[in-house]
Amino acid sequence: MSEMEIVPEEILRGLREQRNSIYADESQLVNIVQMLQLITSSQPTFLCIDGLDECGGEQRAKVFESLRQIVEKSPGTRIFVTGRSPIGAEIEQHLPGRVVSVSADPRKDDIITYIRARLANDKTQDAMDECLESDILGNTLGNISGM
Numbered sequence: 001m002s003e004m005e006i007v008p009e010e011i012l013r014g015l016r017e018q019r020n021s022i023y024a025d026e027s028q029l030v031n032i033v034q035m036l037q038l039i040t041s042s043q044p045t046f047l048c049i050d051g052l053d054e055c056g057g058e059q060r061a062k063v064f065e066s067l068r069q070i071v072e073k074s075p076g077t078r079i080f081v082t083g084r085s086p087i088g089a090e091i092e093q094h095l096p097g098r099v100v101s102v103s104a105d106p107r108k109d110d111i112i113t114y115i116r117a118r119l120a121n122d123k124t125q126d127a128m129d130e131c132l133e134s135d136i137l138g139n140t141l142g143n144i145s146g147m
Helices: 009-018 026-042 057-073 087-094 108-120 130-142
Strands: 046-049 078-081
Touching (some): 026 057, 046 057
């Protein structure tokens, strides 16, 4: 598989035009989709979108529509999306037949192991005892529902 050696002029021009813009509007989204369609039409491409479930509902619908447009023009494009479990059904609804879902939700044991490792690396002398560690773990685990 080869890499894109030269960035197409259309993409460079679009990036220059959008460089000073602070807020995305509909025309920017159209330009971004067109740029991605140009890139994905010329070579196999993987798009990675992290934390899609954190995107607001209206914006997420626009993302799904944009992804649909991209894969329609370039069926060889592969999309990798991360998000909490409920996003899988939404992805399947908007991109039917184009999605393979893999659950990667963290287990409480993984979170406990991570927190204990971080607490063990605390450099403050005598700041941590078993009671404080237990409080930290209890409060943290009580507040992470669905994380």
